[in-house]
Amino acid sequence: MQRRRMARWTSAVSLALVATALSACNDDGGGTEPQPPVDETPAALGLGLYGLPAPVAAGLTSAVETVNADTETRQVTVTGDGSASLREAVAAGEPLPDLFFASSEDLAWLDDADLLEPVDSYLQARELDFGDGFSFDGVRAFTVNDRLLCMPYAIDPLVVYYNPALVDFEAMAAQGLDTPNGVRWTLEEFEAAAAFASDPVAGTKGVHVAPTLDQLSPFVLSGGGQVFEDAPEPTSLALSQEGTVEALVPILSVLRQAAVTLTPEELAQADPLEWFTGGRLGMMIGPRSLVPQLRAVEGLQFEVMMTPEVGERATVGTADGICVSAGSENVEAAADTIVDLVSADAMTPVAETGYFVPSNVEVAESDAYLQPEAMPLNSSVFFDALRYTTFLPPVPDRAALDAAVEPYLEDLLNLAILNPDTIEAITGQIDEESQLVLGGTPAEE
Numbered sequence: 001m002q003r004r005r006m007a008r009w010t011s012a013v014s015l016a017l018v019a020t021a022l023s024a025c026n027d028d029g030g031g032t033e034p035q036p037p038v039d040e041t042p043a044a045l046g047l048g049l050y051g052l053p054a055p056v057a058a059g060l061t062s063a064v065e066t067v068n069a070d071t072e073t074r075q076v077t078v079t080g081d082g083s084a085s086l087r088e089a090v091a092a093g094e095p096l097p098d099l100f101f102a103s104s105e106d107l108a109w110l111d112d113a114d115l116l117e118p119v120d121s122y123l124q125a126r127e128l129d130f131g132d133g134f135s136f137d138g139v140r141a142f143t144v145n146d147r148l149l150c151m152p153y154a155i156d157p158l159v160v161y162y163n164p165a166l167v168d169f170e171a172m173a174a175q176g177l178d179t180p181n182g183v184r185w186t187l188e189e190f191e192a193a194a195a196f197a198s199d200p201v202a203g204t205k206g207v208h209v210a211p212t213l214d215q216l217s218p219f220v221l222s223g224g225g226q227v228f229e230d231a232p233e234p235t236s237l238a239l240s241q242e243g244t245v246e247a248l249v250p251i252l253s254v255l256r257q258a259a260v261t262l263t264p265e266e267l268a269q270a271d272p273l274e275w276f277t278g279g280r281l282g283m284m285i286g287p288r289s290l291v292p293q294l295r296a297v298e299g300l301q302f303e304v305m306m307t308p309e310v311g312e313r314a315t316v317g318t319a320d321g322i323c324v325s326a327g328s329e330n331v332e333a334a335a336d337t338i339v340d341l342v343s344a345d346a347m348t349p350v351a352e353t354g355y356f357v358p359s360n361v362e363v364a365e366s367d368a369y370l371q372p373e374a375m376p377l378n379s380s381v382f383f384d385a386l387r388y389t390t391f392l393p394p395v396p397d398r399a400a401l402d403a404a405v406e407p408y409l410e411d412l413l414n415l416a417i418l419n420p421d422t423i424e425a426i427t428g429q430i431d432e433e434s435q436l437v438l439g440g441t442p443a444e445e
Contacts, residue, residue, distance in 0.1 A: 042071075042072060042073055042074050042075045043073060043074045043075070043330045043333035044075055044077070044330075045074055045075070045076045045077070045097070045098040045099060045328075045330055045333055045334055045337060046076070046077050046078075046079055046097025046098050046099065047060075047064060047076050047077070047078050047079065047097060047098070047099040047100065047337070048079050048080055048086075048089075048096065048097040048099070048100035048101065049061075049078060049079070049080040049081065049082040049084075049100075049101055050080060050082065050084055050085065050086035050089065050100060050101055050102065051082065051084075051085060051086060051101065051102075051103055051320070052082030052101060052320065053082060053289065053292075053353070053355050054081060054082060054083070055292070055353040055355065056082060056154070056350060056353055056355050056356070057080070057081050057082030057083075058081075059349055059350035059352075059353055060078070060101075060341075060350055061078045062349065063341060063346040063347070063349065063350060064076050064078050064341070066345075066346065067337065067340045067341065067346065070340075071336075071340075073333065073336070074330075074333045074336060074337060076099070076337055079097055082101075086100070086101075086102055086103075086106060087106065087109070090113075090115070095327065096115060096325040096327065097325060098324065098325055098328040098329075098330055098331075098333075098334045099322055099323070099324060099325070099328075099334050099337060099338070100322075100323055100325065101153070101320055101321070101322060101323070102150060102320070102321060102323050103318055103319070103320055104141040104142060104318055104319040104320070104321065104391055104394060105318055105392075105394055105398050106394065107141075107142060107144060107149060107150070107394035108144075108233070108393070108394035108395055108396050109394070109396045109397070110149070110323070111144055111149060112396055114326055115325065115326055115327075116149050116150065116323055116324070116325070116326055117324040117325065117326045117328060117331055118147045118148060118149050119148055119149065119150060119151050119322075119323070119324055119335065119338065120147055120148035122324075122331065122332070122334075122335035122338075123148070123151060123335060123338065123339065125335075126335060126336070126339050128339055128342075132361065133360065133361055133362070134152065134342070134359050134360060134361060135152065135155060135357075135359045135361060135364070135386055137155065137386040137387065137389050137391075138152030138153075138155050138319055138321075138359040138386070139152055139359075140391065141155070141317075141318075141319040141321075141391040142319065142321045144394075145232070149321075149323065150321030150322060150323035150324075151321055151322045151323075151338050151342060151359075152319050152320075152321045152359040153319075153320050153321050153322055153341070153342060153347075153358075153359055154319065154320040154355070154356035154357070154358065154359065155288075155317060155318075155319045155356060155357040155358075155359060155386060155389070156287045156288050156289050156317050156318050156319065156320075156355075156356055156357065157287065157288060157315050157316070157317035157357065157382060157385040157386060157389045158214065158215070158218060158285055158286065158287055158307060158315050158316055158317060158385075159285075159286065159287075159288070159304045159305065159306060159307060159315065159381055159382060159385055160190075160283055160284070160285060160304065160305045160306070160307055160308070161276065161283065161284050161285075161286050161290065161294070161302055161303075161304055161376075162193070162282060162283045162302065162303055162304070162305060163197070163276065163279060163281070163282055163283075163300075163301060163302055164301055164302075164303055165279065165301055166196075166197035166204055166206075166279070166281075166282040167193045167196065167197050167282045167283060168196070169193075171196075172192065172193065172196050177192045177196060178192045179192075179193075180193075180305065183304075183305050183306055183378055183381050183384070184305075184306050184309065184313065185305060185306070185308050185309065186308060186309055186310075187219075187250060187251070187254060187308045187309065187310050189308070190207075190254065190283075190308035191254045191257075191260075193206065193207075193282065193283065194206030194207040194254070194257075194260040194261070194282060194283060195259075195260050196282075197260075197281075197282025197283065198259060198260040198282070200259075203280060204279075204280045204281070204282065205260060205261065205262050205266065205275065205280065205281055205282065206260035206261065206281075206282045206283060207255075207260060207261055207281075207282060207283040207284065208261060208262045208267075208272040208275070208276075208281060208283075208284045208285075209255050209261070209284075209285050209413075210272070210285070211406055211409035211410040211412065211413050211414075212402065212406060212409065213227065213237075213392070213401075213402060213405065213406075213409070214316055214392075215285045216251075216409065216412075217316045217390070217392065218285070218307040218314055218315040218316055219247075219251040219255075219307070219308070219310055220239070220244060220247055220248065220251070221312075221314035221315075221316070221390055222247075222307065222308070222309050222310040222311055222312055222313065222314040223244075223246075223247025223248070223250070223251060223310035223311050224243055224246075224247055224310075224311050224312070225238075225239070225241070225243050225244030225245075225246070225247035225248065226238035226239075226241055226243065226244055227239070227244075227392060228392065228393050233393075234393050234395070234438060235435060235438045235439050235440030235441075236431050236434050236435045236438060236440040237405065237430055237431045237434040237438075238431065239427035239430050239431055240424060240427040240428040240430070240431045244427065245420065245423055245424050245427060247310060247311075248412070248423055248427070249420055249423065250310065251310060252412060252413070252418060252423065255413055256413055256414075256418065261413075262275060262281070263414075264414060272284050273293075276294075276302075277294065277297045277300055279300070285307065287317070287318070288355070288356055288357055288382045289355045289356060291354045291355070291375075291376070291379075292353065292354045292355055294375065295354065295374060295375055300375075301375065302375055302376060303375070303376045303377065303378060304376045304378060304379070304381045304382070305381065306381060306384075306385060306388075307385075312388075313388040314388050314390060315385050315388055315389050315390070316389060316390050316391070316392055317385075317386075317389045317390075317391060318391070319359075319391065320356070322338050322341060322342070324338075342359065342360055343360070344360055344362045344363050344366075347360050347363045348363050348366065348368045348369070349368075351363050351364075351366075351368060351369040352368050352369065352371070354371065354374075357369075357382045357383055357386065364383045365383070395437075395438060397437065400437050401434060401437045401438065404433040404434065404436065404437050405430045405433050405434055408426050408427075408429050408430045408433065409430070411426050412426055412427075
C-alpha cells in the first residue's frame with residue numbers, strides 16, 4: 001500500500017514538473033489557454049430522518065457532524081428529529097432530501113412512486129464489503145428484483161421477552177416441567193412456561209401475543225405455513241392455504257387459553273406493556289427497539305428468547321435503511337456519505353442507544369452494542385435471530401392491510417368456539433379482505 005501511494009505521489013510530482021517546464025518554454029507569450037479554476041466547493045447534501053426514535057436521531061446527527069468534520073468534499077445537513085412520518089412528508093409535497101431513512105415496509109411504496117435511486121452499483125464501486133461486513137438478512141430486506149434499493153442500517157427482529165421472576169426455568173425443571181435448551185424452545189416448552197407464570201391468586205398471566213400479522217407470523221412460518229402468497233408482488237395473504245391452517249391448529253390451542261393469556265377484559269384494564277413492566281405478565285412478543293424502554297423501568301428484570309419453534313426456527317422483523325432520492329443531483333457524494341455512515345466508527349455510538357441490531361457485523365458483535373452488563377444479559381439473541389428472520393413483503397399500504405385483517409385475527413384468538421372448519425372459514429375471510437387492499441380478486445360468494 002505504501003509503495004502504491006509513493007508511486008501515485010511520484011507521478012503527481014512528475015506531472016507538476018512537466019507542467020512547469022512547459023510553462024517556462026512559453027516565454028513568447030503564446031502559452032496554452034488558461035484553464036477555469038477547479039470548483040472546490042463541498043457538495044451540499046441533505047439527510048432526512050423519518051420514523052426514528054429520538055436517541056437514534058440524535059446519534060445520527062452527531063455521526064453526521066463527525067463525517068462533515070472529516071471531509072472537505074461534502075457537507076451534510078440533517079433535517080428532522082426522526083419523529084416525522086416519511087409518507088406524510090411526501091403526501092404534503094415536501095421534496096425528499098438527497099439521503100433519507102426509510103423502513104423496509106415503505107420499500108414497495110417508494111419504488112412504485114419512483115422515489116429511489118438504487119444504491120447497489122454505487123456502493124459496489126466503493127468496494128463496500130457486503131459479503132462479510134454486513135448482515136445478509138438486512139441486505140435482503142432492501143433488495144427488490146435483484147437491486148439493492150437502500151443500504152440497510154438498523155434491523156429490528158421480533159423475539160420473546162420474559163420476566164425471569166415469573167418464568168423461572170430452574171424452578172420449572174425442579175418440578176419436572178419441560179424447559180428450553182439455551183435460547184431455543186419448542187411450542188410445548190413455551191406453553192409450559194406460560195402456564196407456570198400464570199397464577200390467579202397473584203394476578204399474573206403467562207403470555208400475550210397480539211392479534212396482528214407481525215406477531216402471529218413467526219408461529220405460522222415456524223409451523224410451515226405461509227403468510228403472503230408466494231409472488232414477488234403478492235396480491236393476497238395465504239392464511240387459508242391448507243398448510244397454514246394445519247399450522248394454526250396447534251398454535252391457537254396455546255394462544256387461546258384464557259387461563260394463561262390476557263383476555264380482552266384484562267387488556268381493557270391495562271395494555272400488555274403495562275402488565276409486563278408491572279411484573280404481572282410472564283412473556284410477550286416484542287422487537288429489539290423495546291429494550292431501552294424496559295431498561296428504564298426501575299427494578300424490572302427481563303430476558304429474551306427466540307420465538308418458539310412449532311417446526312423450524314423463524315421470526316419476522318423490520319429494517320431501516322439509508323436511501324438516495326431519485327431527484328438527487330449529488331448521487332456520488334450521497335454514496336460516499338452512506339459508506340461513511342455505515343462504518344464501524346460512525347455506527348457504534350448510535351448502536352449504543354440499544355434500539356436496533358446494527359447491520360454492520362463488526363458493530364453487532366462488539367460490547368458497545370451487546371452491553372453484556374445490561375439487561376437482557378443474552379442480548380446476542382437479537383443478532384442470532386437475523387438468520388431466521390423473514391421480512392414480510394413490502395406492500396404499498398401496510399397500515400390499510402393491517403386494519404382490514406386484524407378484526408378477523410382477533411376472532412382467531414378470542415372466539416368462544418374454534419375448530420379447524422372455523423379456522424378455515426376465518427382465514428378465508430382474511431385472505432379475501434387482503435385481496436381488496438393488495439389488488440387481488442376476492443373469490444365470488
